Amino acid sequence: MLQSLEKLPPDPILGLAAAARADANPDKVDLTVGIYMDETGVCPVFEAVQRAQGMLVEEEVSKAYLPPVGPEAFNTGMRALVFGAQHPALRDGRISSIAAPGGCGALRIGAEIINAATPGARVWVSDPTWPVHIPLLGSVGLQFETYRYYDPQSHGVNFEAMRDDLKQAKSGDIVLLHGCCHNPCGADLTLAQWAEIADMAEHQGFTPFIDIAYQGLGESLDADAAGLRLLSERLPEMIVAASCSKNMGLYRERTGVTLFLGHDAENADALVSQAAVAARRVYSMPPAHGALIAGRILEDATLTANWQQELASMCERINGLRTQLVAGLAQVTDRDFSFIERENGMFSFLGLSREQAVALREQHSVYMLDSSRINVAGINAGNIDALVQAVAKVL
Numbered sequence: 001m002l003q004s005l006e007k008l009p010p011d012p013i014l015g016l017a018a019a020a021r022a023d024a025n026p027d028k029v030d031l032t033v034g035i036y037m038d039e040t041g042v043c044p045v046f047e048a049v050q051r052a053q054g055m056l057v058e059e060e061v062s063k064a065y066l067p068p069v070g071p072e073a074f075n076t077g078m079r080a081l082v083f084g085a086q087h088p089a090l091r092d093g094r095i096s097s098i099a100a101p102g103g104c105g106a107l108r109i110g111a112e113i114i115n116a117a118t119p120g121a122r123v124w125v126s127d128p129t130w131p132v133h134i135p136l137l138g139s140v141g142l143q144f145e146t147y148r149y150y151d152p153q154s155h156g157v158n159f160e161a162m163r164d165d166l167k168q169a170k171s172g173d174i175v176l177l178h179g180c181c182h183n184p185c186g187a188d189l190t191l192a193q194w195a196e197i198a199d200m201a202e203h204q205g206f207t208p209f210i211d212i213a214y215q216g217l218g219e220s221l222d223a224d225a226a227g228l229r230l231l232s233e234r235l236p237e238m239i240v241a242a243s244c245s246k247n248m249g250l251y252r253e254r255t256g257v258t259l260f261l262g263h264d265a266e267n268a269d270a271l272v273s274q275a276a277v278a279a280r281r282v283y284s285m286p287p288a289h290g291a292l293i294a295g296r297i298l299e300d301a302t303l304t305a306n307w308q309q310e311l312a313s314m315c316e317r318i319n320g321l322r323t324q325l326v327a328g329l330a331q332v333t334d335r336d337f338s339f340i341e342r343e344n345g346m347f348s349f350l351g352l353s354r355e356q357a358v359a360l361r362e363q364h365s366v367y368m369l370d371s372s373r374i375n376v377a378g379i380n381a382g383n384i385d386a387l388v389q390a391v392a393k394v395l
């Protein structure tokens, strides 16, 4: 029976990263996968993570199961981190949460709950969106509609078009929004635009589902969550999937959380009980290690301060790289790349054609996706000139 299954091609992004690794050119530039790299090209372990991990190793006396929602310190810390410690809904018990295997696991649990409430619900996704959204939510049985979002001409959000498309979203529909640092385009909504989305959700009755995988890597922890907080202050319900992969560097630990804003405390409690049952049938229990580390960091004031400092310097570095890239490209091309500085987070579409992206890797060992999406955090002082010169050559 199993012989009928054919070998599948590699994932397009991971496949390109593998091609970059296999490239023997010592001056190659790999801007494919969305992980933060430091100046030396290494994806570092946060010091706060190392310290929290050390404490846990010292203290740990058991590997018995934790509660199905994961460690309490993690849940408490993540609710405050995402919604803000002073959020009235936190005080009113309207926010519940469950630890999940990474942001992907958190999205999956959110999708399970949506499908339990409205089987086959319509989910509105941005065009473009992170490609994994479709198989991840679609495999639960959800259906998709797209709303226009990124405008390649202006390199920004086409909010008029987004609003026009979302006029068709109704009660029972879900609108999936990137909380910050849109992947793949880096173009985010302004707060005034988030407020318009809140108006539309209020009038039309759709439920927002926020994917926030880069909180703290756009502007700051609070500024990056301001849009979703604005929605949560005005709307009766929403779901948030948050990840600690990027902002704590816990990629391989699989650390995420699904947060529910319910109509009242009873509803919030019902939602998380449903989520625990959904998790039970998919993978039973969330992984503990990363959630224990993140929980320890968030409950310990010194570790929190250390972590926030490290994260802020990563964010500053990414924004500095954006500035340097704009300046570098301005020197060698006559195209306007200033949009790169207006975007947030790790990603940007350079606005090159597929042929140019292919020529960059085949002729210059500069690896980016065919869409010309780059991971800005993969740039450093040692490779920026090669990148800039190569882009100038293919233009």
Ligand SMILES: Cc1ncc(COP(=O)(O)O)c(C=O)c1O
Pocket (backbone or CB within 6 Å): 034, 101, 102, 103, 104, 105, 130, 178, 183, 211, 212, 213, 243, 244, 245, 246, 251, 255, 256
């Ligand atoms: C938009 C978006 N959402 C969610 C995730 C989830 O990541 P993870 O499951 O590794 O936490 C990612 C990771 O790349 C992402 O880019």
